[in-house]
Amino acid sequence: MNAPVLAPAPRLDSHPTLRQPQQRDGAALHSLIAACPPLDLNAMYAYLLLCLHHAQTSVVAEIDGKLVGAITAYIPPEQPDTLFVWQVAVAPQQRGQGLGRRMLRHLLSDCIAPRGLRWMETTISPSNQASSRLFTNFAVQHAAGCTTATLFVADDFGESGHEEERLYKIGPWDRAV
Template sequence: MNGIIFSKPCIENSKDIFNLIKRCDTLDLNSEYLYLLQCSHFKKTCGIAILENEVIGFVSGYFIPDKNDTLFIWQVAVDEKFRGQNIAIKIIIDIYNRNNINNKIKYILSTVSPSNNSSKRVFEKLADNFNTKIENKTLFSLNDFLDSHEEEIQYLIGPINN
């Protein structure tokens, strides 16, 4: 895919990101305000993929409080037309590369619902890319949610050696 630009999001991207998440059936849609915050306060740890001025991928992330060596990846979204091209992995690697000054990031952490096979594959490929291990455990069980949300399995990738 020539022409895809990977970068930090900006406020002007927040509406497109909101609409992208809305089109992804498996993801929880958050408020527009949250996506504005991600594109402003958390833009250094979020990333987008743009093709011909269209946001075709988005990854949100942040550093775990009190663990500045651990990048938490929250949401991963790729437009259906562009899936299967490792765009999500490329966005995460772009986030990693711009934030890993002096080997800052040693771990990448995320949670995945058991039915979300595409996200599982993304994190397995990411662990392979970094030539490191991946550990899984249940982070949030069904009883932790009010509604019919699936449990969330934690994926810990690392340690990442540069």
């Protein structure tokens, strides 16, 4: 059975404000990711491209003009029914207050529902309990399915010592808004 897609989430307060990233956010996004291990820090240029090419499928959270959260995501060319979440980051001082959950919900109402996407995917390393809880709890709260499978084994990362990455597939979302 398809999971229902909720109507846009109500704005609980004005802090943090959620919006699409803009090109001017690239450097601040790079700094936010740097402050959020165990996330891999990618090149500044990659974050500029995300802000430029994938703004409509991503979200940032700001307080008084300062970036305190972000989800970078895109629709894989070979999976046009899927939103693939690349990185989720919440500034350390903002954690545990529902911001990660709120940003996922924002993508559900502002990206997945209007585009009629059916799946949300992400990868999580086995030791990242916070991320695993964020996504599995999100699936439960929205009555969606959540399956997991290995996507990248440790060897895929060469000699870097990177853990395996497991694919979490959440959905299917209903096409109705």
